[in-house]
Amino acid sequence: MTPLDRFRRIGRLVLGHYPTPVQEMARLRAHLRTRPRLWIKRDDWTGPGFGGNKVRKLEYYLWKALRQGYDTVITCGAETSNHCRVTAALAAQCGLECHLALNPAAQGGRPASLLLDELYGAVIHRVPGRDGRAPEMARLAGELRAAGRRPMEIPLGASTPLGALGFVHAVSELKTAPAVIVHSTSSGGTQAGLLAGLALFGFAGTRVVGVSADDPAAEIAETVRGIVARIEVDLGAPACSLQREILVDDRFTGPGYGVPSAESEEALRLLARTEGIVLDPVYTAKAFAGLLGLLRDGGLEGESDVLFWHTGGQLALFSAA
Ligand SMILES: Cc1ncc(COP(=O)(O)O)c(C=O)c1O
Known part of the structure; x- marks a missing residue:
């Protein structure tokens, strides 16, 4: 059995709404006058619990929970x-x-x-x-x-090999491979799943840039590497066959976790006004600030298509009365 066959046999409860849409950000692109076409994957619309990336990870955990009593x-x-x-x-x-x-x-x-x-x-x-x-x-x-x-413990962010499978599966929704995916990274499961998924589904050329919401780049990269290595073991894939360069950018964390920076506030406002899409202040606004930074530095000028993976979280904009 191939690693892909093994992956397909792992149980998953489908609780979200898939595939989440991919939208082109043509107005933002015109505003920024950048060469690459810009796209956004709307995982803020996965659905339950006001959506976001966690739905995908928990679908694997909850299947196991129900199955194992x-x-x-x-x-x-x-x-x-x-x-x-x-x-x-x-x-x-x-x-x-x-x-x-x-x-x-x-x-x-x-x-x-x-x-x-x-x-x-x-x-x-x-x-x-x-x-x-x-x-x-x-x-x-x-x-x-x-x-x-009979309690099941789900570690922080469900960022384990099991939870990360949600993002291996998410890669299967991509119709074409973008040159670059930019997304928010923190406990590492999303990035590990994307990397393993891209390798597993044969999108060899796509680079993934995780923009840190809090921790130092080296720390997150190490966590991501560890999760990918354990996915390889679980899927019976040869060591390092699903690994690729782990790019983490920690220049956009600003004053700290959950504290907005000038760049993240600008990112939130700019995307809302050019595309009518709202980011969250803790994760995705910082990641989008990272994307804007890369576009403005010319770091993505040679690329054809850049996909921002919106991982949700907008409720952090609101407090209860
Ligand atoms: C909205 C949002 N985006 C991104 C992330 C980062 O994902 P991960 O923890 O899998 O690195 C999280 C969770 O930490 C999140 O809640």
Whole structure:
């Protein structure tokens, strides 16, 4: 059996709406006077839980949860976490109990995602900071098991070989191979899945540039490399056969995770006004600022087609009253 056959046999619950559209950004291109044609993949429209990239990853986890008889899911993130919100929504849809270990968001206030976590019925467990999330998940899992439940722990961002398969699958939606894909990267699963998917589906020439939302480029690249290596093992692919150059740009994180920069605010406004498409302030606006930076530096002048992969997250623009 080939690695692609093995991939196709892995169970997945289809919970989002696919393929997500690819739209040309002709007005933006005219505004910027750039040579490459610009496209955007609308994964902000995957659907459940207000959409975004996490739906794709969780489809693999939730298939496993239902198949293997888990009755509860536990995951973690910040109060603004898109991953936690989508997990809560999909858990409700699948009839699973959901527990979230959440640390306070940088922005203060009551994030819209937190309001939705509660609406979807998730049980919220507060931790003071990022470091407290994993231990709290482990503690919760123990407590729930002792109470007779069957909890499945889903690591941060579902950025594991299993979750990343969502983006291997996403690559199969591409009708043509762009020269470059630019997207937001953080816990690495999206980028790992895209890279493995491009290799698996034979899009050999496409470069992927992940623009960091927070961590240093070398750290994210190492995580991505590790996830791709474990996907190779899981699919029985020869070592390094799905690896390719891992490009992470960390020049656009600005003042820090979740804190807007002048460039990200400009990116958000420019795309909204030229194309009527809204980015989010934490991830995609910084990634789009990275795309604009590359276009303006002439770094993409030689390319024919550039695809920005919109990974969602716009609820971070709003706080609950
Ligand atoms: C909207 C959005 N875009 C991009 C990312 C980054 O994806 P990944 O964690 O797979 O690197 C995330 C999550 O971290 C996200 O919520």
